[in-house]
Amino acid sequence: MAKTKILCMADGGLTPDIFQRMKDLEKSFDCEVTIMVDESISTYTKTMDRMHECEYEGIKAAVTYPPLLEAVKDADILCVHMTSVNREVIEAGKNLKIVDCMRGGFENVDIKACTEHGIIMINSSWRSAPAVADTTIGMMIAENKNIARSHLAIVQGGWRKQYKNQAYIRNMDRCTVGIIGFGYIGRQVVRRLKGFGCKILVYDPFLDPKVITDAGETFAPLDELLEKSDFVSLHIRLSEKTHHWFGAEQFAKMKPTAYFINLARSGIVDTAALIKALQDETIGGAALDVFDEEPLPADSPFRTLDNVTLLSHMAGTSGDTMACSIDIGFDDISRFLRGEPMENVRNPEVLDHCRANQGK
Numbered sequence: 001m002a003k004t005k006i007l008c009m010a011d012g013g014l015t016p017d018i019f020q021r022m023k024d025l026e027k028s029f030d031c032e033v034t035i036m037v038d039e040s041i042s043t044y045t046k047t048m049d050r051m052h053e054c055e056y057e058g059i060k061a062a063v064t065y066p067p068l069l070e071a072v073k074d075a076d077i078l079c080v081h082m083t084s085v086n087r088e089v090i091e092a093g094k095n096l097k098i099v100d101c102m103r104g105g106f107e108n109v110d111i112k113a114c115t116e117h118g119i120i121m122i123n124s125s126w127r128s129a130p131a132v133a134d135t136t137i138g139m140m141i142a143e144n145k146n147i148a149r150s151h152l153a154i155v156q157g158g159w160r161k162q163y164k165n166q167a168y169i170r171n172m173d174r175c176t177v178g179i180i181g182f183g184y185i186g187r188q189v190v191r192r193l194k195g196f197g198c199k200i201l202v203y204d205p206f207l208d209p210k211v212i213t214d215a216g217e218t219f220a221p222l223d224e225l226l227e228k229s230d231f232v233s234l235h236i237r238l239s240e241k242t243h244h245w246f247g248a249e250q251f252a253k254m255k256p257t258a259y260f261i262n263l264a265r266s267g268i269v270d271t272a273a274l275i276k277a278l279q280d281e282t283i284g285g286a287a288l289d290v291f292d293e294e295p296l297p298a299d300s301p302f303r304t305l306d307n308v309t310l311l312s313h314m315a316g317t318s319g320d321t322m323a324c325s326i327d328i329g330f331d332d333i334s335r336f337l338r339g340e341p342m343e344n345v346r347n348p349e350v351l352d353h354c355r356a357n358q359g360k
Contacts, residue, residue, distance in 0.1 A: 003030050003031055003032045004029065004030065004031040004032070004076045004077065004337065005031070005032050005034070005074055005075050005076050005077070005095075006022065006025065006031055006032065006033045006034070006075070006076065006077040006078075006079065006333070007034050007036065007071055007072060007075040007077070007078050007079065008022050008033065008034065008035045008036070008079040008080075009036055009037075009038050009065070009068065009078070009079065009080045009081070009083040010035055010036065010037045010038065010081070011037070011038045011041040011042060011046075011047045011081050011082050011083060012041055012042050012043040012044040012045070012046055012047035012048075013044060013047040013048070013051075013081050013082060013322060014081035014102060014322050014325060014326070015322075016035050016037060018322050018323060018326055019035045019079075019326065020035070021323075021326045021327070021330060022035070022079065022326065022329075022330060023035075024330070025330065025333065025334065025337070028334070028337075029334070029337045031337065034071075034075075036067070036068075036071060038065045038068070038080075038082075038083040039065075039067075040063070040065050041082055041083070047081070047082050050062065050082045050108070051082055051103070051108075052294065054082070054105075054107040054108045055105065055107055055265075058107050059084070059086055059107060059108065059109070059110050061107075061108075062082075062083075062084030062085075062086060062107070062108040062109075063084055064084055064086060064088050064089060065083055065084060068083065068089055068092075069088065069089065069092045070092075072089060072092050072093040072096070073092060073093065073094060073095075074095055075093055075095060075096060076095050076096065076097050076098070077096070077097060077098040077099075077100065077333060077336075078093060078096060078098070078099050078100070079100040079102060079329055079333075080099070080100070080101055080102065080108070080109070081101075081102050081103055081325070082103070082108055083108065084108050085099050085101070085108065085109040085110065085114075086110050086113070087110050087113040090110060090113045090114060090117055090119065091113075091117070093119075096117070096119045097119060097120060097336075098119065098120045098121075098122060098333065098336060099114055099119055099120070099121050099122075100121075100122050100123070100124075100329045100332070100333065101121065101122070101123040101124075102123065102124045102127070102325040102326065102328070102329045103123060103124055103127065103325060104123070104124065104125055104126070104127055104128050104316070105123070106121065106123045106346060109121060109123075111346060111347055114347060114350075115347045115349065115350055118350050119350065120336075120342070120345055120347065120350055120351060121345070121346045121347050122329070122332050122342055122344045122345055122346065123344055123346060124324065124325040124326075124328040124329055124344070125184060125328075125344055126183075126184035126185075126328070127321055127322075127324045127325040127328055128185075128315075128316030128318070128321050128324075129184040129185045129188050130188060130318070130320070130324070131315065131316045131317065131318035131320070131321050132185050132188075132263055132315045132316050133185055133188035133189045133191075133192055134192070134318075135263060135289065135311070135314075135315035135316075136185075136189050136192075136233055136235075136261060136263050136315070137189070137192050137193070139261055139263065139287035139289070139309060139311065139315075140172075140177075140231050140233070140259065140261055140287065141172070142287060142309050143259050143261075143285050143286065143287040143308070143309040144165070144169060144170055144172075144231075144259060144285075145169060146160075146163045146165070146169070147309075148309050149163060149306070149309075163306075164281075164285070164306050164307050165257070165284055165285055165307065167257075168257040168284060170230060172193075172196040172197070172198055173196055173197035173198065175198050175199070175230040175231060176198065176199040176200075176201060176228050176229050176230050176231075177193055177198045177199070177200050177201070177229060177230065177231045177233065178201045178202075178203070178220070178225040178226065178228070178229030178231065178232045178233065179193075179200060179201070179202045179203070179233055179235060180203050180204070180205075180222070180225070180232065180233065180234050180235060180236060180246075181204055181234065181235030181236035181237075181264070182202050182204040182207055182211070182212055182215070182217070182235075183204075183235060183236075183237075185235045185264075186202070186204070186235035187215070189233060189235065190202065190217060199218075200217065200218060201218055201219075201220035201224070201225045201228060201229060202217045202218060202219055202220065202225075203219065203220055203221065203222050203225045204236070205222070205236065205242075205245075206236070222250075223253055226250060226253040226254050227253055227254075227255070229254070229255070229258055230255065230257065230258055230259070231258065231259050231261060232254060232258060232259070232260050232261065233261040233262075233263075234246065234260075234261065234262045234263075234264045234268060234269070235263075235264055236264060236268060237264070237265070238264070238265035238267045238268050242267075242268050243267050243268070244267070244268070244269070244270045245268050245269075246268055246269045246270065247269070247270035247273040248270065248273040248276070248277070251273060251274065251277035251282050251283055252277075252282060254277075254282070254283050255283070255284070256281065256282060256283065256284060257284040258283050258284050259283070259284055259285045259286060259287065260274070260277075260283055260285075260286040260287075261286070261287045261288075262286070262287075262288050262289070262290060263287075263288075263289040263290065263311075263315040264290065265290055266288075266290040266291050266292045267292070271291075271292050274286065275301045275302065275305075278305050278307055278308055279301070279305070281307070284307065285307040285308060285309075286307070286308045286309070287308070287309040287310075287311075288302070288308065288309070288310055288311065289311040289312075289313055289314065289315040290313055291313070294312075294313055295312070296310070296312075328344065331343075332344050
């Protein structure tokens with residue numbers, strides 16, 4: 001039986017050094033791991049630009065890296081970060097059984113074409129969950145306790161003691177936190193909040209409430225969550241179904257002292273409604289890591305508000321996130337090579353097809 005050939009495409013985010021971990025597969029399995037660099041996105045900035053473009057434009061923004069067309073011809077498994085795996089690449093990879101997109105999303109992979117060609121598509125869906133969960137807690141505390149505003153005043157030569165939320169700066173153990181979205185990130189945020197002694201309410205528009213209660217958490221319908229929570233933290237994916245899913249109607253149901261936290265995607269929220277809610281003090285404040293236009297324009301109203309904490313889309317930034325990507329992919333590919341079920345398959349309908357052809 002021929003060796004399983006694994007082709008890894010490094011870039012400015014998942015560098016060749018980080019990809020070296022995949023070489024360890026050769027120690028346990030009859031496989032050959034090759035690491036290439038996608039020179040079109042070989043810097044961190046170019047990689048992040050590609051990611052941003054793909055998140056907004058989809059697979060059409062992920063242009064083919066020509067050298068990959070030749071390299072993928074005899075690959076059984078293709079591992080990428082932001083390299084394009086479009087239909088052209090998929091059709092060139094005649095032996096492909098798995099495409100592993102080692103990031104949380106997979107907009108740079110044509111999953112429809114993968115499915116049509118019987119190729120399993122997996123990804124590192126929770127790679128940034130620990131980093132985002134950590135930042136979520138930090139943003140809650142920063143907005144509530146005015147940490148960033150106090151810092152700014154001090155470095156500008158001041159010593160500020162009074163703030164817009166002075167009357168409702170809260171102790172976390174006396175707060176109710178509403179978590180919208182009970183996926184990888186939402187669950188990790190809940191885990192961290194328990195250390196503060198908060199009361200936690202959970203809602204997910206795409207989950208049966210029993211999933212939440214079976215996990216030992218308190219389910220609340222959305223309206224109840226909005227009405228009772230001192231923090232409302234958003235952790236769902238952006239899709240056609242969730243575009244502007246949270247708007248004026250939802251802000252109106254929140255407490256006037258409540259903080260809105262969004263480290264998910266800007267498009268889930270009606271930005272105009274959020275700005276108005278902050279300007280009118282319909283809600284107490286907000287902490288945001290994502291925006292409709294990035295970098296945030298100089299004339300953005302967010303820059304003028306005194307009840308919002310802003311972060312430059314870096315909640316998932318961590319020296320450990322990229323390594324986590326590799327670990328997730330390494331473990332799933334190991335399962336595949338052992339003939340075991342994988343945990344991060346995004347097109348499960350092709351599993352039987354791929355399993356039947358494994359080793360051919």
